[in-house]
Amino acid sequence: MKSFSKREADRRMFLEQVRESKENGYLLSSKKIGSGAFSKVYLGYATQDKLMQNYKLASDLRSKRHSMVAIKIISTAEAPVEYTKKFLPREIYSLNVTYKHLNVIQLYEMYRNSKRTYLVLELASRGDxxxxxxxxxxxxxxxxxxxxxxxxxxxxxxxxxxxxxxxxxxxxxxxxxxxxxxxxxxxxxxxxxxxxxxxxxxxxxxxxxxxxxxxxxxxxxxxxxxxxxxxxxxxxxxxxxxxxxxxxxxxxxxxxxxxxxxxxxxxxxxxxxxxxxxxxxxxxxxxxxxxxxxxxxxxxxxxxxxxxxxxxx
Structure with a gap:
């Protein structure tokens, strides 16, 4: 079981992520839908303001008739340099260059700070x-x-x-x-x-x-x-x-x-x-x-x- 101090640190970090996402036009939920070595993926929602600003996002979500997205949060402060300098840029490039295909997950937007990189992705809700x-x-x-x-x-x-x-x-x-x-x-x-x-x-x-x-x-x-x-x-x-x-x-x-x-x-x-x-x-x-x-x-x-x-x- 996690110690109290670890749980409290996790709670504070999550609240930071909620705030950072809201500042960028997304409401981050507490529902975790995936995780990796240096990342976690949460269910999120695009705000109306964001939909008005981001045509790529708005046009895709309009056809889906919902505002849900998957928000992948990568801890770039904790990840190895090779990952942040080589593999993460390749991932972002690949998602951008493969847009738009019905059977490839869509990258709608990316935002980042000194601690984290956020990838706002198309939601695939029925699992793998x-x-x-x-x-x-x-x-x-x-x-x-x-x-x-x-x-x-x-x-x-x-x-x-x-x-x-x-x-x-x-x-x-x-x-x-x-x-x-x-x-x-x-x-x-x-x-x-x-x-x-x-x-x-x-x-x-x-x-x-x-x-x-x-x-x-x-x-x-x-x-x-x-x-x-x-x-x-x-x-x-x-x-x-x-x-x-x-x-x-x-x-x-x-x-x-x-x-x-x-x-x-x-x-x-x-x-x-x-x-x-x-x-x-x-x-x-x-x-x-x-x-x-x-x-x-x-x-x-x-x-x-x-x-x-x-x-x-």
């Missing part, structure tokens, strides 16, 4: 994809989503990732927990903390990013990697999790995970041959052997595919 998979599995009394629903959601995920790649952004932390659902059931790709931009299609990266269960084998082996191809591996893990309710490879240690991956992919419950083929096409050990996003979108399991997924921005 992992929670949805688990709740649906419990309701069905069978692990995973039905393939029809998985197909509908996966198309949206592919559309979001294609949009990011089209504008030169690789996500590098694609996982079920970073895919949210809004009140209408639309997918919203979020958490661009490990995202990075690239200018050349074949440029290689070296930073270890993501969760081991979703991370491409070339990254686990500490090799330089192509960010787009690494994202494709993560998409294969996500689709496997959607239709089976489980992760394809389970191991916490990167060097041990490589051994598990090399043992091969197993399907322990009935899945259509077309879906298996798509998953296998994404979970290829050799990066260049993986299906590209255009091939994924036109795969027979994904039909009818939509060329609109790949519109250029």
């Amino acid at each position: 994809l992992l929670e949805h998979i688990n709740a649906t599995s419990d309701r069905r009394e069978f692990p995973g989503l039905e393939e029809e629903e998985a197909r509908r959601l996966f198309r949206q995920i592919v559309s979001a990732v294609a949009h990011c790649h089209n504008v030169g952004i690789v996500h590098r932390d694609l996982k079920c927990e970073n895919i949210l659902l809004d009140e209408r059931g639309f997918i919203k790709l979020t958490d661009f903390g490990f995202a990075n931009r690239y200018s050349l299609k074949n440029s290689l990266m070296s930073t270890f990013c993501g969760s081991v269960a979703y991370t491409a084998p070339e990254i686990l082996m500490s090799k330089k990697y192509n960010g787009e191809l690494a994202d494709l591996w993560s998409l294969g893990v996500i689709l496997y999790a959607m239709v089976t309710g489980k992760l394809p490879f389970k191991e916490r240690q990167p060097h041990k995970m490589i051994h598990v991956i090399k043992q091969g992919l197993a399907f322990r419950q009935p899945i259509s041959p077309e879906c298996q083929n798509l998953i296998e096409g994404l979970l290829q050990l050799k990066p260049v052997a993986r299906l590209g996003l255009q091939q994924v979108a036109t795969h027979r399991w994904m039909l009818p595919a939509t060329s609109a997924i790949f519109h250029r921005v």
